[in-house]
Amino acid sequence: GAGVVMELERECRVLSIQSHVVRGYVGNKAATFPLQVLGFEVDTVNSVQFSNHTGYAHWKGQVLNSDELHELYEGLQLNKVNQYDYVLTGYTRDTSFLAMVVDIVQELKQQNSNLVYVCDPVMGDKWNGEGSMYVPKDLLPVYRDKVVPVADIITPNQFEAELLTGRKIHTEKEALEVMDMLHAMGPETVVITSSDLQAPLGNDYLIALGSHRKTKADGTKMTQRIRVESPKVDAVFVGTGDLFAAMLLAWTHKHPNNLKVACEKTVSAMQHVLQRTIKSAKAQAGEGNKPNSAQLELRMVQSKKDIENPEIIVKATVL
Numbered sequence: 001g002a003g004v005v006m007e008l009e010r011e012c013r014v015l016s017i018q019s020h021v022v023r024g025y026v027g028n029k030a031a032t033f034p035l036q037v038l039g040f041e042v043d044t045v046n047s048v049q050f051s052n053h054t055g056y057a058h059w060k061g062q063v064l065n066s067d068e069l070h071e072l073y074e075g076l077q078l079n080k081v082n083q084y085d086y087v088l089t090g091y092t093r094d095t096s097f098l099a100m101v102v103d104i105v106q107e108l109k110q111q112n113s114n115l116v117y118v119c120d121p122v123m124g125d126k127w128n129g130e131g132s133m134y135v136p137k138d139l140l141p142v143y144r145d146k147v148v149p150v151a152d153i154i155t156p157n158q159f160e161a162e163l164l165t166g167r168k169i170h171t172e173k174e175a176l177e178v179m180d181m182l183h184a185m186g187p188e189t190v191v192i193t194s195s196d197l198q199a200p201l202g203n204d205y206l207i208a209l210g211s212h213r214k215t216k217a218d219g220t221k222m223t224q225r226i227r228v229e230s231p232k233v234d235a236v237f238v239g240t241g242d243l244f245a246a247m248l249l250a251w252t253h254k255h256p257n258n259l260k261v262a263c264e265k266t267v268s269a270m271q272h273v274l275q276r277t278i279k280s281a282k283a284q285a286g287e288g289n290k291p292n293s294a295q296l297e298l299r300m301v302q303s304k305k306d307i308e309n310p311e312i313i314v315k316a317t318v319l
Contacts, residue, residue, distance in 0.1 A: 012039070012253065014041065014087070015088070015108070016028055016032065016042055016044050016045070016246075017045040017047055017087070017088070018045075018046070018047055018090045018091070019091060020046035020049045020050070021049075021051065021053055022049070022051050022061075023051060023297075024052050024239070024298075025239045025297055026053040026239035027046075027047070027048075027091060027239070028044045029300075030240075030246065031242050032246075033300055034246050035246050038308065039250075045064070045069060045072055046064065047069070047091075047092060047097065048062065048064060049061050049062050052294075053238045053293070055238050055293045056294070057293075065097065066094070066096040066097045069100050069104075070100055070104075073107075082107070083112060084111075084112065084115055085115060086253075087105050087116075088119075088246065089101055089117075090120045090245060091120075093139075095136070098143070098147065099142060101147070102142075102147055102150060106150060116152045116249075116253075117151045118151070118155070118248070118249045119187075120154070120245040121143045121154060121160050121164065123135050123139060123159075123160050123163055124159050125159055126157075126196060143164065144163075148185045149186040151187045152186075152187055152188055153188075153189040153190075153191075153249070153252065154182065155191045156190075158192055158196060158197075161179070161182065165181045169197070172227070176209070176211070178192075179209065179225075183223075189212050190211045191208065191209070191210040191248060191263065192208060192209045194206055195207050200229065204232050205230065205231060206231075207228070208230070208267065210225065210259050210263050211223060211224070211226075211259075212257075226316040226319060227319055228317075229317075230271055230314045231271065231314075233278055234278075237298065238296070240274070243273065243298065244266060244270060247265070264314060264316050265312065267314045268310040268311065268312045269307050272307075273299065273300070273303045273307070274298075276299045277297075278296075280302075
């Protein structure tokens with residue numbers, strides 16, 4: 001009867017265009033499981049299929065080109081199943097592939113004007129204060145001029161936020177100004193996932209900043225800004241950004257007007273996963289040995305309960 005219908009939450013569909021690895025957790029392998037656990041239907045396009053992530057000594061595999069991406073999308077279109085609530089993208093190396101993603105997002109937004117595009121504009125990072133790009137330089141103008149304007153939620157790190165706006169960040173005030181510039185480019189939610197800003201809690205903490213701007217019915221704009229400080233974990237993990245973006249998608253869906261709670265749940269779940277991973281990796285490596293890439297793969301399946309219902313161990317501050 002009607003009661004049953006009420007209980008069925010309308011299925012929420014995500015099209016995730018990311019890398020695939022046979023072994024380990026990065027790209028779609030890092031995003032799909034958490035989204036499924038949190039109740040989303042996930043349709044994956046594997047932009048590459050590699051044996052493992054490229055931080056290992058060896059890796060082999062295939063790369064999907066933009067024509068092949070278009071062909072897959074065409075199949076969905078012909079069957080009239082190109083209806084999505086979310087699109088999620090991460091690491092991409094190729095400008096034509098990225099341009100094709102933008103075409104697909106625009107087409108999907110014509111099918112569903114409420115579609116939310118969550119984009120992690122992966123371009124580079126800082127090491128010891130020096131930023132460098134690990135994708136071809138010609139991707140920057142594509143992200144800046146084509147991708148970010150159609151994105152609704154973006155998750156750059158500090159270096160990527162600086163690249164997109166052409167402005168350096170030295171203080172929290174400057175970071176907020178950069179986030180405002182990013183809002184002006186299109187996205188209503190901006191999260192700077194990591195920064196080298198001084199954390200009030202001290203040097204063992206990493207600062208993330210979030211900003212949500214929405215236009216109210218009367219046309220006035222409201223901006224909610226938050227700061228999240230999370231304990232640094234001393235290891236180089238791969239796939240953390242992909243996991244972060246996927247969980248942020250899920251928690252902003254469940255808490256659409258509360259970026260504070262969405263970020264607390266996302267960052268807390270991250271902490272649970274990373275702590276479990278480092279503990280397990282150290283045990284595998286043995287006393288006094290540095291864990292290797294294989295040992296540092298995220299303990300995703302083991303963290304199912306933490307992903308599903310994260311105990312809040314990291315609080316956000318409203319700015």
